[in-house]
Amino acid sequence: MPAYETLLEKLRASGLKMTPQRLAILRQLADNDRHPTAQDVYDGMVAEQPTLSFATVYNALGALAEAGVCERLELGGTVLRFDPNLDPHDHAICDGCGSIRDVHADDDAPPGRAPAARAGARERKPRELTGFHVRRVERIFRGLCSACRRGGAPHDDHQPGR
Amino acid sequence: MPAYETLLEKLRASGLKMTPQRLAILRQLADNDRHPTAQDVYDGMVAEQPTLSFATVYNALGALAEAGVCERLELGGTVLRFDPNLDPHDHAICDGCGSIRDVHADDDAPPGRAPAARAGARERKPRELTGFHVRRVERIFRGLCSACRRGGAPHDDHQPGR
DNA sequence: CTCTCAATCGAGAGTCATTCTAAACTGACC
DNA sequence: GGTCAGTTTAGAATGACTCTCGATTGAGAG
Ligand SMILES: [Mn+2]
Ligand SMILES: [Mn+2]
Ligand SMILES: [Zn+2]
Ligand SMILES: [Zn+2]
Numbered sequence: 384m385p386a387y388e389t390l391l392e393k394l395r396a397s398g399l400k401m402t403p404q405r406l407a408i409l410r411q412l413a414d415n416d417r418h419p420t421a422q423d424v425y426d427g428m429v430a431e432q433p434t435l436s437f438a439t440v441y442n443a444l445g446a447l448a449e450a451g452v453c454e455r456l457e458l459g460g461t462v463l464r465f466d467p468n469l470d471p472h473d474h475a476i477c478d479g480c481g482s483i484r485d486v487h488a489d490d491d492a493p494p495g496r497a498p499a500a501r502a503g504a505r506e507r508k509p510r511e512l513t514g515f516h517v518r519r520v521e522r523i524f525r526g527l528c529s530a531c532r533r534g535g536a537p538h539d540d541h542q543p544g545r
Numbered sequence: 546m547p548a549y550e551t552l553l554e555k556l557r558a559s560g561l562k563m564t565p566q567r568l569a570i571l572r573q574l575a576d577n578d579r580h581p582t583a584q585d586v587y588d589g590m591v592a593e594q595p596t597l598s599f600a601t602v603y604n605a606l607g608a609l610a611e612a613g614v615c616e617r618l619e620l621g622g623t624v625l626r627f628d629p630n631l632d633p634h635d636h637a638i639c640d641g642c643g644s645i646r647d648v649h650a651d652d653d654a655p656p657g658r659a660p661a662a663r664a665g666a667r668e669r670k671p672r673e674l675t676g677f678h679v680r681r682v683e684r685i686f687r688g689l690c691s692a693c694r695r696g697g698a699p700h701d702d703h704q705p706g707r
Numbered sequence: 708c709t710c711t712c713a714a715t716c717g718a719g720a721g722t723c724a725t726t727c728t729a730a731a732c733t734g735a736c737c
Numbered sequence: 738g739g740t741c742a743g744t745t746t747a748g749a750a751t752g753a754c755t756c757t758c759g760a761t762t763g764a765g766a767g
Contacts, residue, residue: 400743402733421725436746441725443744457621459683461724461754475677486674512648515637518688526680562714562763583754598717603754605715623725623753 385467387413390452397450405443407432412453412467418474418483420462458483458523473522479531486524547629549575552614559612567605569594574615574629580636580645582624620645620685637686641693648686 390409394401411419411427419427425440444465448455456464458474464483473486511517552571556563573581573589581589587602606627610617618626620636626645635648672679 400734402744404745434746436748438726438747439745446744459619459621463725475674475679477677478680484677512637512686512688514691515639515646515686516688516694517637517686518640521685521687523683523685524674524677524679524681525683526674526678529676532678564715564763566716596717598719600718600755601716608715625754 384414384416385412385469389413390467393452394447394450397452399446399450402443404428404432404435404439405447408440408443408447409452412465415467416485418456418458418464418466420464422462424465471519473524475524475526475528477528477531478525479527482528484528486522546576546578547574547631551575552629555614556609556612559614561608561612564605566590566594566597566601567609570602570605570609571614574627577629578647580618580620580626580628582626584624586627633681635684635686637688637690639690639693640687641689644690646690648684 387409390413391406394405394409399405407428408424411424417423421437421440421444424444425435425437428435428440444453445455447453448465451469452467454466454469456466456474458464458476460481468485470487472488475484475486476482477484549571552575553568556567556571561567569590570586573586579585583599583602583606586606587597587599590597590602606615607617609615610627613631614629616628616631618628618636620626620638622643630647632649634650637646637648638644639646
């Protein structure tokens with residue numbers, strides 16, 4: 384989860400204009416591992432940017448994603464999410480509360496593979512797939528977070544999906 | 546890709562009513578590996594079911610999915626897709642034409658793993674992930690299909706996504 | 708067969724996330 | 738201080754789905 388300075392540097396390098404709205408968005412994304420929606424980002428901004436338009440948040444987030452400052456995530460469900468963490472990684476989504484957690488290949492044993500065989504895990508390059516040229520691979524783990532496994536559906540950080 | 550008879554049997558076993566609309570949907574799904582949208586299914590039905598309502602297609606597909614006759618796929622993008630193939634498998638989505646291909650763990654070497662280590666590939670059981678109970682794993686390969694790798698964007702079977 | 712009723716269907720309105728449109732703004736450069 | 742591209746804004750538009758509710762209809766009972 385990149386710090387504000389890091390994101391700022393990327394924005395500067397991208398050639399995009401440094402507007403107050405975009406800087407405020409960077410502040411929202413800095414050190415944020417919660418995969419916020421456009422709504423989340425907007426909510427965190429209206430206080431200091433009272434005239435902010437919703438469309439601006441979408442525009443800016445889209446521009447930042449295209450510039451390689453953050454990533455658009457379409458993890459199923461109806462809402463778009465944004466991730467400042469550009470390291471290749473997977474996501475664990477809780478069916479109970481909808482929370483999304485990063486899963487790095489190193490942290491946890493990938494499913495379908497014996498923990499012993501975890502040798503060349505770091506590898507993430509595109510490869511061939513019988514006539515299909517793979518550019519990137521997305522993996523989603525669905526299940527229950529530790530909190531939801533106890534109580535039925537406690538805090539409910541995110542929307543539980545419809 | 547299950548045959549009509551197979552789907553019919555599952556529907557019968559589910560306890561759901563066997564209505565003409567649902568049978569027509571089964572006919573659409575039988576031996577279909579194209580992961581059709583509700584629109585696709587509807588389009589294939591209006592000819593023989595002229596009074597068909599769009600909502601009915603959604604209702605019926607939803608009911609069939611819940612009954613375990615087919616599966617709802619949310620592969621990003623804006624549209625819901627349906628898959629009669631219930632074997633655990635992954636999907637390769639072409640960035641060019643939007644076509645979706647099944648990828649079975651046996652067919653192609655999973656990325657991030659040396660082909661030699663393909664031993665216990667069949668394994669697909671839920672497992673622990675440091676505090677997260679994994680119920681199922683989804684994997685999406687994004688890239689270019691063989692057709693799109695040549696010409697820029699030729700036939701365009703599906704919508705290229707926005 | 709005929710009856711009965713919960714399950715299902717159909718039409719249209721409603722929802723919601725996202726995108727588009729067009730006008731106003733901003734700031735760098737001449 | 739004028740010009741212009743890039744941005745922001747409000748609000749309208751889009752599109753995929755979901756809901757509502759009255760009408761219809763399978764499927765088991767008799
Ligand atoms: Mn992430
Ligand atoms: Mn499939
Ligand atoms: Zn949870
Ligand atoms: Zn293609």
